[in-house]
Structure formats: structure tokens, C-alpha cells
Amino acid sequence: MFKKIFKYLLPALLLVVLVACGEKKTEKKAEATKPSEITVGDIKITVNPKKVVVFDNGALDTLDALGLGEKVIGAPVKNLPAYLKKYKKVENAGGIKEPDLEKINQLKPDLILISGRQQDFQEKLSKIAPTLFLSLDEKDVWASTKENILTLGKIFDKEKLAKEKIDSLEENILKVKKEAEASKKTALVVMANEGQLSAFGSGSRFGIINDVFGFAPADKEIKSSTHGQGVNYEYISQKNPDLLFIVDRTKAIGGDSSKNNIADNALVKETNAGKNGGVIELQADVWYLSGGGLESTQLMLDDVEKGLK
Incomplete structure (x- = not known):
């Protein structure tokens, strides 16, 4: 009886073994055909680099979200936003505007990721390791x-x-955008810097609020520039936004923030935002020091969503 069963089972067992062997060969072949190097722009980069120095906080939070944090060996640790504080344990690669070239050379990274703040050093950094600048297009920031x-x-x-x-992040963005557009609330983004105010609108460094998250601008004529358009409290009063989003630069990089209490200003209190709880202070270290990453974009989205509650 056993011999008869074995007689019929043997071909099936052989078939299973052959299929398994075929699958393994296919997997090995697929692995073998994967490129060991890719080109981004005109920069050749080894696939899956093991040691990375990261100056761009948006890139750092994306690596973190993708489970690649252990590859980060250096960063400007004194200028990390709070949500990336666990990376303060890596080697200090210099200041946010001035990389420590000697230190980075000692670290022998396989890849260096920079932001616009370090762009002047790109050529020098490229002599140490492939250096990639992942720029953000303020005219089409989400793309x-x-x-x-x-x-x-x-x-x-x-x-x-x-x-x-x-895909998951885009789903969250579309949800908030739909709510923002339906609310018809106008929004104004102001950066405070030791008592000085500047406004940002569509197509600016903080234009994601209007251009991606769907909040109608309180002023469509704001001139787009790196440091924003200089304004005063009378300007805020005239534009009378329903939502006033504030980025306190001094809280992000240090300084005297005692003159940045915008919500306490008498003119601001008389705006729609002031009367209806619409003066919202954004997480300054996220908005000023980061952006363009998986985690930072979600944190920004969470911040502005407060204006819809």
C-alpha cells in the first residue's frame, strides 16, 4: 500500500522541488540584474550606500521613515529639529551652513545629502564622496x-x-485640502524674527499651505522671496485673515523671541483669526529647518489642520 502511495507522490514531490529550484534561480537572476550603481542628474551613486552624511533634514526624515536611519553616520547635530533629535548621537558633521570638511573626510561616507544651505560647498564635498542636492521647487513643491x-x-x-x-501621505493631504477648500477660510503665513515680520504666499518657501494644502491666500499679491515680504501689524489688520499661521524663526535657531508674541498684538486680536482662535503657531524647527520629507510633510499637515478644527 505504502509503495503505491509513494509511486504517485514521488512525481508530485519532484515537481515541487523543481518549481522551488526554479523560483530560487529566478530570484538570484533578478538580484544579479539589479544595477550596482545609478545616476542621478550627472552624479553616479552606488546603490544602497552603507555610510551617509546628511545635511538635508527632509532627506534625513525620509531615510528615517524608510527604516534607513542606521546608515546615517553624520549630520549637523546642533541644528536638528526636535522630531529628529535621536540623530544627535551621530557624528557632528559641522554647522548647517558650513560643513566640517575635515571631519566629513574622516568619516569616509559613501554619499552626502545636502540642502540649499550647503550648496556653496557642493564642489568641495563632491571630492570626498558623491554629493546630492535634492532641491525643492517652490512653484511645485509637492511634485x-x-x-x-x-x-x-x-x-x-x-x-x-x-x-x-x-500614497498614504497624499491621501492625507487630499483629505485636508478638501476640507480647507470647503471651509473657504483665508490664510496668511507670517514669519517672526526678533520683532520683525515677513509674509509668505503662494510659490514661496511656505507656499505649501496654499499650493498643496488648499488654504485660500489672504493676500494673492505677496512677492515671493527667500526671506519673505516685509510687513507690519497694520498689514495683517488690513488683510484680516481667517487663519494666521506663524513661524517663529528665533525659536528654530535661537535668539530673542520676546518681541514675537504676535497673538497678543491689539490689531491681530481684532482680525477674524484673532477673534476666532485662528492664530496658530507652527512648529518652527520643522517649518524653518526642515521640509520636503515624508515625516516633515506630515508634521506640517498636522499643524495646519488645527485651523480646520
């Missing part, structure tokens, strides 16, 4: 954010996970 995230996904062989994370 360039997605492109940067996918680029990192490709470099670190995490493209599938990167796409899944983007």
Missing part, C-alpha cells in the same frame, strides 16, 4: 517632494516602500 522621496527610494533599494508612503 518635487515626491520626486526626491522616490530618488532616495531608488538609491537605497526601497522604491516600493517609498511609493507606499507617498
Whole structure:
């Protein structure tokens, strides 16, 4: 009886073994065909680099979200936003505007990721390791954010996970955008810096509030510039926004923030925002020191969503 059963089972067992062997060969072949190097722009980068120095906080939080934090060996640790504080334990690679070239050279990274603040050092850094500047297009910030995230996904062989994370984030963005547009609330973004005020609108460094999250601008004529358009409290009163979003620069980088109490100003209190709890202080270290990453974009979204509650 056993011999008869074995007679019929043997071909099936052989088939299972052959299929398994075939699958393993296919997997090995797929692994073998994966490129060991990719080109981003004109920069050649080894796929899945093991040691990375990161100056761009948006790139750092994307690496973190993709489970790649252990690859980060250096960063400007004194200028990290609070949500990335666990990376203060890595080697200090210099200031946010002036990388420590000697230290970075000693670290022997496989890749260096920079932001616009370190762009003047790109050539010198490139002599140490491939140096990638993942810029954000302020005119189309969400598209360039997605492109940067996918680029990192490709470099670190995490493209599938990167796409899944983007899809989830985009779903959250669309939800808030729909609510913001339906609310018809006008919004004004102001940065405070030791008593000085500057406004930012569509197409600016903080334009994501209008251009991606869907809040109608209280002023459509704000001139787009790196440091914003200089304004005063009378300007805020005239524009009378329903929501006044504040970025306190001094809280992000240090300084005297005693003159930045915008919500306490008499003119601000008389605006729609002041009367209806619409003066919202954003997480300054996220908005001023980061952005363009998976985690930072979600944190920004959480911040502005407070204006819809």
C-alpha cells in the first residue's frame, strides 16, 4: 500500500522541488540584474550606500521613515529639529551652513545629502564622496517632494516602500485640502524674527499651505522671496485673515523671541483669526529647518489642520 502511495507522490514531490529550484534561480537572476550603481542628474551613486552624511533634514526624515536611519553616520547635530533629535548621537558633521570638511573626510561616507544651505560647498564635498542636492521647487513643491522621496527610494533599494508612503501621505493631504477648500477660510503665513515680520504666499518657501494644502491666500499679491515680504501689524489688520499661521524663526535657531508674541498684538486680536482662535503657531524647527520629507510633510499637515478644527 505504502509503495503505491509513494509511486504517485514521488512525481508530485519532484515537481515541487523543481518549481522551488526554479523560483530560487529566478530570484538570484533578478538580484544579479539589479544595477550596482545609478545616476542621478550627472552624479553616479552606488546603490544602497552603507555610510551617509546628511545635511538635508527632509532627506534625513525620509531615510528615517524608510527604516534607513542606521546608515546615517553624520549630520549637523546642533541644528536638528526636535522630531529628529535621536540623530544627535551621530557624528557632528559641522554647522548647517558650513560643513566640517575635515571631519566629513574622516568619516569616509559613501554619499552626502545636502540642502540649499550647503550648496556653496557642493564642489568641495563632491571630492570626498558623491554629493546630492535634492532641491525643492517652490512653484511645485509637492511634485518635487515626491520626486526626491522616490530618488532616495531608488538609491537605497526601497522604491516600493517609498511609493507606499507617498500614497498614504497624499491621501492625507487630499483629505485636508478638501476640507480647507470647503471651509473657504483665508490664510496668511507670517514669519517672526526678533520683532520683525515677513509674509509668505503662494510659490514661496511656505507656499505649501496654499499650493498643496488648499488654504485660500489672504493676500494673492505677496512677492515671493527667500526671506519673505516685509510687513507690519497694520498689514495683517488690513488683510484680516481667517487663519494666521506663524513661524517663529528665533525659536528654530535661537535668539530673542520676546518681541514675537504676535497673538497678543491689539490689531491681530481684532482680525477674524484673532477673534476666532485662528492664530496658530507652527512648529518652527520643522517649518524653518526642515521640509520636503515624508515625516516633515506630515508634521506640517498636522499643524495646519488645527485651523480646520
